[in-house]
Amino acid sequence: MIRNHKITNYLFRIAGILTAFFFTAIVLMIARANPLEAFANIFLGAVSTPIKIADSLVAWVPLILTSCGLVITFTAGLWNIGIEGQITLGAIATTWMLRLLQDSGWPSVVILTIGFLAGITGGVIWAMLAGGLKFFGGVSEIFAGLGLNFIATALTIYLIFGPWKRAGVASMSGTKPFEESLWLPTIPGFRLSIWSILLAVVSVLVVFILLKNTIIGLRLKAVGKNPKAAVQMGIPTSRYMLLSFILCGIFAGLTGAMQVIGVYHRLIPSISSGYGFLGLLVAMLVNYQILWAVPVALLFAALNIGGIQLPIMMKLDSTLSGVMQSSLVLFYILLDGVRKIWIKKKEKTSDE
Amino acid sequence: MHIEIKNIHKHFGSVHANNDISLTIERGLILGLLGENGAGKSTLMKILSGLIYMDSGEIMINDQLQVLTNPMDALRLGIGMLHQDPQDFPSMAIKEDLLIWNQKIGHKKSQRDLSELTEIQNELGFKIDLNGMVGELTVGERQQLELIRLLWLGVELLILDEPTTGISASQQETLFGALKKLAQKGKTIIFVSHKLEEVKELCSRVIVLRKGCLIGSRDAPFKENDLVKLMFGRQITRVKKSQARTAKVNLSIDLLSIDDFRISIENANLNLFEGEIIGLAGMEGSGQRQFLQTLAGIKQPTGGTINLDGEPISGKNCIEFQKRGIFYVPSARMEEGLVPGMNLEEHYILSDCGKNFFINSQESRQISEKRIRQFNIKGHPFTNTEELSGGNQQRLLLSLLHDSARILLLENPTRGLDVESANWIWSILKERCLTTTSIIFSSADLDELTYYADRILVFFSGKISQPLASSGLNEEKLGRMIGGKDWPK
Numbered sequence: 001m002i003r004n005h006k007i008t009n010y011l012f013r014i015a016g017i018l019t020a021f022f023f024t025a026i027v028l029m030i031a032r033a034n035p036l037e038a039f040a041n042i043f044l045g046a047v048s049t050p051i052k053i054a055d056s057l058v059a060w061v062p063l064i065l066t067s068c069g070l071v072i073t074f075t076a077g078l079w080n081i082g083i084e085g086q087i088t089l090g091a092i093a094t095t096w097m098l099r100l101l102q103d104s105g106w107p108s109v110v111i112l113t114i115g116f117l118a119g120i121t122g123g124v125i126w127a128m129l130a131g132g133l134k135f136f137g138g139v140s141e142i143f144a145g146l147g148l149n150f151i152a153t154a155l156t157i158y159l160i161f162g163p164w165k166r167a168g169v170a171s172m173s174g175t176k177p178f179e180e181s182l183w184l185p186t187i188p189g190f191r192l193s194i195w196s197i198l199l200a201v202v203s204v205l206v207v208f209i210l211l212k213n214t215i216i217g218l219r220l221k222a223v224g225k226n227p228k229a230a231v232q233m234g235i236p237t238s239r240y241m242l243l244s245f246i247l248c249g250i251f252a253g254l255t256g257a258m259q260v261i262g263v264y265h266r267l268i269p270s271i272s273s274g275y276g277f278l279g280l281l282v283a284m285l286v287n288y289q290i291l292w293a294v295p296v297a298l299l300f301a302a303l304n305i306g307g308i309q310l311p312i313m314m315k316l317d318s319t320l321s322g323v324m325q326s327s328l329v330l331f332y333i334l335l336d337g338v339r340k341i342w343i344k345k346k347e348k349t350s351d352e
Numbered sequence: 353m354h355i356e357i358k359n360i361h362k363h364f365g366s367v368h369a370n371n372d373i374s375l376t377i378e379r380g381l382i383l384g385l386l387g388e389n390g391a392g393k394s395t396l397m398k399i400l401s402g403l404i405y406m407d408s409g410e411i412m413i414n415d416q417l418q419v420l421t422n423p424m425d426a427l428r429l430g431i432g433m434l435h436q437d438p439q440d441f442p443s444m445a446i447k448e449d450l451l452i453w454n455q456k457i458g459h460k461k462s463q464r465d466l467s468e469l470t471e472i473q474n475e476l477g478f479k480i481d482l483n484g485m486v487g488e489l490t491v492g493e494r495q496q497l498e499l500i501r502l503l504w505l506g507v508e509l510l511i512l513d514e515p516t517t518g519i520s521a522s523q524q525e526t527l528f529g530a531l532k533k534l535a536q537k538g539k540t541i542i543f544v545s546h547k548l549e550e551v552k553e554l555c556s557r558v559i560v561l562r563k564g565c566l567i568g569s570r571d572a573p574f575k576e577n578d579l580v581k582l583m584f585g586r587q588i589t590r591v592k593k594s595q596a597r598t599a600k601v602n603l604s605i606d607l608l609s610i611d612d613f614r615i616s617i618e619n620a621n622l623n624l625f626e627g628e629i630i631g632l633a634g635m636e637g638s639g640q641r642q643f644l645q646t647l648a649g650i651k652q653p654t655g656g657t658i659n660l661d662g663e664p665i666s667g668k669n670c671i672e673f674q675k676r677g678i679f680y681v682p683s684a685r686m687e688e689g690l691v692p693g694m695n696l697e698e699h700y701i702l703s704d705c706g707k708n709f710f711i712n713s714q715e716s717r718q719i720s721e722k723r724i725r726q727f728n729i730k731g732h733p734f735t736n737t738e739e740l741s742g743g744n745q746q747r748l749l750l751s752l753l754h755d756s757a758r759i760l761l762l763e764n765p766t767r768g769l770d771v772e773s774a775n776w777i778w779s780i781l782k783e784r785c786l787t788t789t790s791i792i793f794s795s796a797d798l799d800e801l802t803y804y805a806d807r808i809l810v811f812f813s814g815k816i817s818q819p820l821a822s823s824g825l826n827e828e829k830l831g832r833m834i835g836g837k838d839w840p841k
Contacts, residue, residue, distance in 0.1 A: 213710055214710055214711060215701070215702075215708055215709060215710070216709070218698055219702065221691075222698075222702055225692060226687075226690070226691040226692060228682075228688040229688055229690050230691065231671070232681075232689055233699075233702050233703055233752070234674045234703075235702070236671055
């Protein structure tokens with residue numbers, strides 16, 4: 001019986017992915033484009049040359065970091081919509097530290113380390129604000145996070161056009177870039193840094209072990225699945241929910257720091273680049289299993305990078321890769337719902 | 353309205369909730385429906401009001417066969433049910449609330465017809481400000497509003513499910529007056545209750561359900577002892593077992609007051625002895641749950657103190673209570689006690705992980721297998737809790753309790769279990785009492801209460817009786833007290 005379920009589970013998952021492709025193909029046809037050509041362009045755009053593969057990996061790092069954080073809050077049963085703001089605050093804190101220390105003459109390793117730590121602090125503070133509003137103010141974490149996202153964006157714009165504006169004229173292109181000595185060292189000829197890949201891999205492992213092999217992870221799971229029973233088992237639920245926010249804030253802050261130090265080398269208005277929201281999609285797809293986030297985030301990152309080819313090659317809008325990403329999630333979740341109904345019906349008939 | 357129901361059957365899984373029930377109700381009758389918890393009263397009323405559908409049987413209304421598939425069908429035919437919890441929208445204005453219901457059943461009444469409401473409420477002697485908000489009304493007033501609403505919608509058969517829970521004495525008087533008037537005008541009323549006094553006062557006929565079957569029917573005037581016997585049946589009292597109770601008090605409660613949405617308990621006193629078992633008797637919702645939860649630190653009392661070994665502990669949260677050895681086992685096992693989607697081993701890890709950081713998978717597997725054997729649970733360490741049967745879930749819950757537990761608060765510990773499982777669970781509990789653990793449990797089963805408890809507290813509408821020694825207690829007396837009789841004024 002259980003074995004049977006496993007096979008149907010996989011069949012439904014594959015069906016979800018196929019339906020998403022089919023749906024995107026229809027959207028492409030409505031846009032008068034050849035779907036196969038578009039898919040081929042996206043694929044080639046992501047992997048055809050070493051530089052493109054490296055670019056996909058550059059996009060993979062922030063996505064996997066946010067997914068790491070979000071899997072933790074999901075496990076605790078919380079919707080950390082505020083992750084975008086947490087990334088942004090991480091980026092702001094990192095920029096602030098780097099600006100303070102860039103002329104200090106300290107070794108860049110020290111400055112960068114402080115930068116990353118500042119990013120973590122920024123992310124954690126913003127996450128604790130959302131968590132605090134939930135547990136002490138009774139505000140839903142979704143609304144608290146959403147509100148804090150707007151504040152974070154406003155703060156970024158204010159800093160870029162206000163106190164941190166470039167000499168001469170302030171512009172949407174962000175603050176003045178840092179010296180190259182404060183850039184995360186990259187592999188020569190590529191935008192990719194071995195350090196960022198390493199950070200992503202370590203993060204995945206840490207979260208995997210945390211959720212799989214520690215008491216904290218198990219407690220978070222219990223809190224997420226049934227807070228009432230968790231209390232009966234002696235788990236202080238709100239403390240653990242707050243903890244999940246803090247842990248997620250660490251990864252969000254790291255993402256922000258990485259975007260500043262490793263990618264943009266300055267603060268730009270859309271520093272989070274939507275990786276928080278995209279991470280939510282990844283976390284939903286992988287259903288608490290962080291190891292699955294590795295390939296899924298890679299696929300999403302590749303879609304992001306490959307999508308850039310669409311306007312160049314086919315005069316299509318690059319947002320089509322967004323259509324694909326979100327339809328993947330929608331149809332996957334939809335078919336998962338269908339699967340549950342189907343299994344229920346089947347069990348009912350086999351009972352009788 | 354003349355109603356005839358024939359041979360109604362309803363199963364829930366293996367439970368035969370309604371077993372071949374046939375019944376005729378004439379126009380203008382106030383019919384009392386009596387029975388203990390789980391007797392099938394609610395099931396029958398829900399079938400009649402369209403909330404659930406019967407497995408087999410017929411419902412004839414005014415000599416016409418009717419099929420009720422949902423509450424709106426029933427309302428259109430003139431059957432309305434007044435539920436225990438008001439079915440209204442507290443955040444709406446009263447008029448909005450009424451209009452929503454009106455639209456739902458497809459009548460085309462407009463705002464103008466709200467004047468009818470005033471007529472109805474004047475006739476019944478209610479005094480609700482119809483221009484106010486639903487949320488500003490008391491529970492009793494919301495009930496009156498529901499009654500007005502149902503009559504306004506043209507209900508001919510009115511079903512009231514335990515309508516006197518949570519309303520004041522004067523509101524009850526008004527309600528009874530209104531119901532009598534309605535019966536005189538030819539409305540048919542079914543009054544579901546477990547309070548003998550109320551049934552005696554109001555009803556002209558009573559039917560009694562027990563274990564899904566219609567046991568008997570009586571016409572007024574009623575004899576109380578006769579009704580009690582019908583409700584609870586004759587039970588053979590088993591021979592009393594030895595007591596593990598010692599002379600040392602571990603938990604004492606002084607003037608404890610508890611306030612809840614529906615029930616308030618005032619000035620409860622109790623000394624619990626080590627090794628003692630106290631049973632809480634009473635109809636469901638008479639305050640037992642609130643009492644247990646307060647003793648567990650889940651609910652905060654509004655007054656009084658709880659002392660453990662002479663040290664006051666009231667005001668602390670339930671995790672502090674657990675640290676001191678007080679554990680609560682809820683009756684809703686899956687909803688409040690266990691975590692669905694987590695397996696047995698994970699539950700055991702959580703229950704005795706102590707201060708470890710990492711999970712020791714080898715050790716936890718061993719512990720799980722040992723406990724599963726010890727408690728005779730039909731499952732594996734990797735079985736998810738929701739896949740267990742009710743009896744095995746209860747065994748799992750008990751196996752999760754620490755050995756250091758000194759006071760166990762059990763809400764209906766054997767509800768829904770077969771006799772064998774129930775006996776087994778009690779054998780485990782009795783064993784614990786020999787090691788000075790004390791138990792307070794609630795139950796609807798009189799036999800279980802008198803057999804296992806050393807002393808019994810009877811609950812009735814939030815009132816708590818003096819502790820009654822179970823050895824000298826006969827079930828008839830207990831039944832009368834549960835029905836609200838023989839209480840000192």
